[in-house]
Amino acid sequence: MDEERSPFRIGTLVSGDSFVDREWPRKQLRANFRSGINTVIISPRRWGKSSLIRQVALDMARDKNVRFAFVDLFQVRTEQEFLERTTEATIKALGKTMEQRMADVKEFIRGVVPQISFGVDPQSEFSLKFELPEGHRNTPDLLDLPERLAQAKGLRLVLCLDEFQNIAHLPDPTGFQKMLRASWQHQKAVCHVIYGSKRHMMMDLFNKQSMPFYRFGDILFLDKIKREDWVPFIKERFASVKKQIAVDTCDHLAERMQDHSYHVQMLGHAAWLRTRGKTCTRTTVDTALNDLLDQHDALYRRMVDDITTPQLNYLRAMLNGVERFTTKETLKRFDLGSSANVKRITSALESKEILDFVGPETEWIDPLFKIWLEERLWGSRLRLV
Ligand SMILES: Nc1ncnc2c1ncn2[C@@H]1O[C@H](COP(=O)(O)OP(=O)(O)OP(=O)(O)O)[C@@H](O)[C@H]1O
């Protein structure tokens, strides 16, 4: 083991040793994909949706007839781009060699002339472009392509669409969703898994009776990884680089980051970096956390500039342990205005990606920002309201 290589992973998709179990959702997803059940996955940012799907794809690597195609809709703004990205990912997933993919493009893409470009490694990188003629004529045919291609090859395809809520930004979102749904619901060889972090937008797409995707499939709300799973994971990660850490220090580390996937890995990394000698102590974790707060100071100051006074008052009330915000006393004590105003405040904090309202719970999207507000911005003034 390279002593200078961190045992923690931040910002990249994790799998294998870097992946905390998530045994139950993995089992559920494998069963859904094997049974051809369309699935929607929703969780706040950075809790681990994309990593989970990648891990399930690895889990199913032995299912010889099942292939996974990955599409990120983050940058997709037009119907054409949507079709290009899904077609490209499908061709790639269902054809192993470049020759095979070229042949599939020729045989299965009809009505448009595709341009193919290759990356540095032509075996793994290639992209497609085509010009859609006016008026959706070719759209149904291109939407059916994954099914036609998978059927022809005797394979099953799991088509994974990340940041799916972006479909709402297309020029005619409802019309396009109708076409998608019409095509997808007849597909037998293709199973769709759709995920995204904008809870409201995702719920609007899948839970509104008036929308084409109403009751499209199984909806899974991904939970946070549990403390009892984080603790042995952190301990094992340190052990993998021949360092020790006590169980209660692991607990402290996960607790400070509210068990948030990305941030536990981030603090784990920072603590490992600062571990002198053989043992990571509680003081090491606290020093690492302080350094992270220092590093994020400028960024968080800018974030605060973008939050209005009533919104800050709401966050401050939360940090004072308030749970019911619309009582007369709370409205007055924290200067929140009327109860209608509280609704506006929570919507704004949600769209600014500060908070996420997960059922009855309120989650901080960035747990480090919460600590920064508590300890750096307000400090001893926090409770003097
Ligand atoms: N099962 C896991 N075990 C350990 N760490 C994890 C796990 N899942 C996610 N992480 C950590 O969280 C980070 C974010 O994960 P990932 O990108 O999969 O989340 P996401 O929900 O898809 O995020 P986004 O909302 O930004 O798309 C990873 O880089 C990794 O550090």
Ligand SMILES: [Mg+2]
């Ligand atoms: Mg993701």
